[in-house]
Amino acid sequence: MGREHLRIDQDGRVDGTRADRWWPEDEDDFEAATAELNERFEAWATRQSPKPPLDMEGILHYKWGYLDGHLTRWRRADLTELYLELYPAKVIMDEDELDESLEEGRTFLTFLAETGLLDADSESLDLLVEHLNRIRGRFRHAMGDPSRFSFGKRLWTQARAEGVTLDDQAGVDRFITEFNARPRSERDAILGKNLAPRQPARGGRITPPGTPPRPPSTKRRRRRR
Numbered sequence: 528m529g530r531e532h533l534r535i536d537q538d539g540r541v542d543g544t545r546a547d548r549w550w551p552e553d554e555d556d557f558e559a560a561t562a563e564l565n566e567r568f569e570a571w572a573t574r575q576s577p578k579p580p581l582d583m584e585g586i587l588h589y590k591w592g593y594l595d596g597h598l599t600r601w602r603r604a605d606l607t608e609l610y611l612e613l614y615p616a617k618v619i620m621d622e623d624e625l626d627e628s629l630e631e632g633r634t635f636l637t638f639l640a641e642t643g644l645l646d647a648d649s650e651s652l653d654l655l656v657e658h659l660n661r662i663r664g665r666f667r668h669a670m671g672d673p674s675r676f677s678f679g680k681r682l683w684t685q686a687r688a689e690g691v692t693l694d695d696q697a698g699v700d701r702f703i704t705e706f707n708a709r710p711r712s713e714r715d716a717i718l719g720k721n722l723a724p725r726q727p728a729r730g731g732r733i734t735p736p737g738t739p740p741r742p743p744s745t746k747r748r749r750r751r752r
Contacts (some may be wrong), residue, residue, distance in 0.1 A: 600646035
Protein backbone atom coordinates (compact mmCIF):
# COMPACT_ATOMS: atom_id res chain seq x y z
CA MET A 528 0.00 0.00 0.00
CA GLY A 529 1.88 3.04 -1.23
CA ARG A 530 1.68 6.50 0.25
CA GLU A 531 -0.36 9.03 -1.67
CA HIS A 532 0.87 12.60 -2.11
CA LEU A 533 -1.53 14.79 -0.16
CA ARG A 534 -1.58 18.54 0.40
CA ILE A 535 -1.57 19.56 4.05
CA ASP A 536 -3.14 22.92 4.86
CA GLN A 537 -2.04 25.39 7.54
CA ASP A 538 -4.24 23.72 10.16
CA GLY A 539 -2.74 20.28 9.60
CA ARG A 540 -5.84 19.03 7.78
CA VAL A 541 -5.69 17.15 4.49
CA ASP A 542 -8.27 16.11 1.92
CA GLY A 543 -8.63 12.66 0.42
CA THR A 544 -7.36 10.57 3.33
CA ARG A 545 -7.87 6.83 2.91
CA ALA A 546 -9.93 5.31 5.69
CA ASP A 547 -7.23 2.75 6.43
CA ARG A 548 -4.08 4.83 6.12
CA TRP A 549 -3.79 5.11 9.92
CA TRP A 550 -3.98 1.33 10.32
CA PRO A 551 -0.61 0.34 8.80
CA GLU A 552 -0.15 -3.17 7.50
CA ASP A 553 3.66 -3.25 7.59
CA GLU A 554 6.69 -1.23 8.65
CA ASP A 555 6.80 0.77 5.43
CA ASP A 556 3.19 1.84 5.93
CA PHE A 557 3.88 2.59 9.58
CA GLU A 558 6.87 4.79 8.77
CA ALA A 559 4.89 6.64 6.11
CA ALA A 560 1.95 7.18 8.46
CA THR A 561 4.26 8.34 11.26
CA ALA A 562 6.03 10.80 8.96
CA GLU A 563 2.70 12.22 7.81
CA LEU A 564 1.37 12.56 11.35
CA ASN A 565 4.54 14.39 12.36
CA GLU A 566 4.17 16.69 9.36
CA ARG A 567 0.56 17.43 10.21
CA PHE A 568 1.44 17.98 13.84
CA GLU A 569 4.03 20.59 12.88
CA ALA A 570 1.43 22.39 10.75
CA TRP A 571 -1.02 22.37 13.66
CA ALA A 572 1.51 23.17 16.38
CA THR A 573 2.87 26.29 14.68
CA ARG A 574 -0.58 27.84 15.13
CA GLN A 575 -0.62 27.19 18.88
CA SER A 576 0.78 29.64 21.40
CA PRO A 577 3.07 28.60 22.86
CA LYS A 578 4.00 25.84 20.42
CA PRO A 579 3.58 22.54 22.32
CA PRO A 580 6.43 20.03 22.32
CA LEU A 581 5.59 16.48 21.29
CA ASP A 582 7.65 13.41 20.50
CA MET A 583 4.97 11.00 19.32
CA GLU A 584 7.40 8.25 18.36
CA GLY A 585 6.85 6.17 21.50
CA ILE A 586 3.07 6.63 21.50
CA LEU A 587 2.78 5.49 17.88
CA HIS A 588 5.32 2.69 18.25
CA TYR A 589 3.48 1.03 21.10
CA LYS A 590 0.02 1.61 19.65
CA TRP A 591 1.01 -0.03 16.39
CA GLY A 592 3.29 -2.75 17.69
CA TYR A 593 1.56 -3.78 20.92
CA LEU A 594 -2.07 -2.61 20.89
CA ASP A 595 -4.63 -2.69 18.06
CA GLY A 596 -2.34 -1.07 15.48
CA HIS A 597 -4.70 1.82 14.66
CA LEU A 598 -2.76 5.06 15.12
CA THR A 599 -5.67 7.50 15.40
CA ARG A 600 -8.30 5.41 17.20
CA TRP A 601 -8.00 5.90 20.95
CA ARG A 602 -10.04 4.70 23.88
CA ARG A 603 -9.46 4.82 27.61
CA ALA A 604 -8.45 1.15 27.60
CA ASP A 605 -5.64 1.99 25.17
CA LEU A 606 -4.33 4.73 27.46
CA THR A 607 -4.48 2.38 30.44
CA GLU A 608 -2.49 -0.27 28.58
CA LEU A 609 0.01 2.26 27.25
CA TYR A 610 0.74 4.17 30.44
CA LEU A 611 0.15 1.55 33.12
CA GLU A 612 1.53 -1.56 31.39
CA LEU A 613 3.75 -0.85 28.39
CA TYR A 614 5.58 2.27 29.56
CA PRO A 615 6.36 0.86 33.03
CA ALA A 616 7.64 -2.34 31.42
CA LYS A 617 9.68 -0.87 28.61
CA VAL A 618 10.42 2.86 28.90
CA ILE A 619 13.06 4.47 31.11
CA MET A 620 12.36 8.02 32.27
CA ASP A 621 13.64 10.25 35.02
CA GLU A 622 11.07 11.11 37.66
CA ASP A 623 10.81 14.73 36.52
CA GLU A 624 9.76 13.54 33.05
CA LEU A 625 6.70 11.57 34.11
CA ASP A 626 4.20 14.42 34.14
CA GLU A 627 5.71 15.67 30.88
CA SER A 628 5.02 12.29 29.30
CA LEU A 629 1.33 12.49 30.19
CA GLU A 630 1.20 16.06 28.95
CA GLU A 631 2.55 14.86 25.61
CA GLY A 632 -0.25 12.31 25.54
CA ARG A 633 -2.80 15.10 26.07
CA THR A 634 -1.16 17.16 23.35
CA PHE A 635 -1.25 14.23 20.93
CA LEU A 636 -4.93 13.52 21.52
CA THR A 637 -5.82 17.21 21.28
CA PHE A 638 -3.95 17.45 17.99
CA LEU A 639 -5.88 14.47 16.61
CA ALA A 640 -9.21 15.89 17.73
CA GLU A 641 -8.65 19.43 16.50
CA THR A 642 -7.43 18.33 13.07
CA GLY A 643 -10.25 15.84 12.52
CA LEU A 644 -7.88 12.88 12.72
CA LEU A 645 -9.29 11.28 15.87
CA ASP A 646 -11.05 8.21 14.49
CA ALA A 647 -14.83 8.14 14.71
CA ASP A 648 -14.67 4.97 16.80
CA SER A 649 -12.58 6.71 19.43
CA GLU A 650 -13.94 7.92 22.73
CA SER A 651 -14.31 11.69 23.08
CA LEU A 652 -11.34 13.94 23.74
CA ASP A 653 -12.85 15.03 27.06
CA LEU A 654 -13.13 11.43 28.27
CA LEU A 655 -9.59 10.61 27.13
CA VAL A 656 -8.01 13.64 28.77
CA GLU A 657 -10.00 13.07 31.96
CA HIS A 658 -8.70 9.50 32.01
CA LEU A 659 -5.09 10.66 31.68
CA ASN A 660 -5.62 12.96 34.66
CA ARG A 661 -7.19 10.13 36.63
CA ILE A 662 -4.34 7.64 36.09
CA ARG A 663 -1.56 10.12 36.83
CA GLY A 664 -0.84 8.78 40.31
CA ARG A 665 -0.97 5.16 39.20
CA PHE A 666 1.33 5.95 36.29
CA ARG A 667 3.93 7.54 38.54
CA HIS A 668 3.78 4.55 40.89
CA ALA A 669 3.98 1.97 38.08
CA MET A 670 6.96 3.67 36.46
CA GLY A 671 8.92 3.28 39.68
CA ASP A 672 7.89 -0.31 40.41
CA PRO A 673 10.74 -2.70 39.43
CA SER A 674 8.38 -5.67 39.50
CA ARG A 675 6.80 -4.27 36.33
CA PHE A 676 10.10 -3.86 34.47
CA SER A 677 10.81 -6.05 31.45
CA PHE A 678 14.06 -7.95 31.04
CA GLY A 679 15.44 -5.20 28.80
CA LYS A 680 14.44 -2.36 31.09
CA ARG A 681 16.05 -4.08 34.08
CA LEU A 682 19.29 -4.41 32.16
CA TRP A 683 19.35 -0.79 30.94
CA THR A 684 18.40 0.46 34.40
CA GLN A 685 21.31 -1.45 35.91
CA ALA A 686 23.66 -0.05 33.27
CA ARG A 687 22.63 3.49 34.13
CA ALA A 688 22.98 2.76 37.84
CA GLU A 689 26.58 1.74 37.16
CA GLY A 690 27.31 5.01 35.40
CA VAL A 691 26.97 3.85 31.81
CA THR A 692 25.90 6.57 29.40
CA LEU A 693 23.70 4.73 26.98
CA ASP A 694 24.54 6.88 23.97
CA ASP A 695 28.18 5.81 24.47
CA GLN A 696 28.32 2.64 22.40
CA ALA A 697 31.78 1.69 23.60
CA GLY A 698 30.63 2.02 27.21
CA VAL A 699 27.52 -0.05 26.51
CA ASP A 700 29.58 -2.76 24.82
CA ARG A 701 31.94 -2.84 27.77
CA PHE A 702 29.07 -3.15 30.22
CA ILE A 703 27.50 -6.03 28.28
CA THR A 704 30.80 -7.89 28.11
CA GLU A 705 31.38 -7.43 31.84
CA PHE A 706 27.77 -8.28 32.66
CA ASN A 707 27.96 -11.54 30.69
CA ALA A 708 31.05 -12.50 32.71
CA ARG A 709 29.25 -12.18 36.06
CA PRO A 710 27.97 -15.27 37.89
CA ARG A 711 24.52 -16.36 36.77
CA SER A 712 23.16 -15.81 40.27
CA GLU A 713 24.20 -12.14 40.11
CA ARG A 714 22.67 -11.69 36.67
CA ASP A 715 19.45 -13.39 37.77
CA ALA A 716 19.26 -11.08 40.80
CA ILE A 717 19.32 -8.08 38.45
CA LEU A 718 17.22 -9.38 35.58
CA GLY A 719 14.79 -11.53 37.52
CA LYS A 720 15.17 -15.26 37.18
CA ASN A 721 11.74 -15.76 35.66
CA LEU A 722 12.19 -12.89 33.21
CA ALA A 723 15.44 -14.03 31.65
CA PRO A 724 14.89 -15.08 28.03
CA ARG A 725 15.80 -18.49 26.73
CA GLN A 726 19.51 -18.54 26.03
CA PRO A 727 20.60 -19.70 22.59
CA ALA A 728 24.16 -20.32 23.72
CA ARG A 729 25.40 -22.67 26.41
CA GLY A 730 27.20 -19.82 28.16
CA GLY A 731 23.94 -17.96 28.68
CA ARG A 732 25.21 -14.80 27.01
CA ILE A 733 22.69 -12.06 26.32
CA THR A 734 22.16 -9.25 23.89
CA PRO A 735 20.00 -6.60 25.53
CA PRO A 736 16.48 -6.19 24.13
CA GLY A 737 14.08 -3.53 25.31
CA THR A 738 13.43 0.14 24.75
CA PRO A 739 16.35 2.55 25.10
CA PRO A 740 15.89 5.25 27.74
CA ARG A 741 13.75 8.29 27.05
CA PRO A 742 15.86 11.26 25.87
CA PRO A 743 16.59 14.16 28.27
CA SER A 744 13.75 16.38 29.44
CA THR A 745 12.88 19.50 27.49
CA LYS A 746 13.62 21.35 30.72
CA ARG A 747 17.27 20.62 30.04
CA ARG A 748 17.19 20.40 26.27
CA ARG A 749 14.52 19.81 23.66
CA ARG A 750 14.07 16.16 23.07
CA ARG A 751 16.69 14.63 20.86
CA ARG A 752 15.54 11.87 18.52
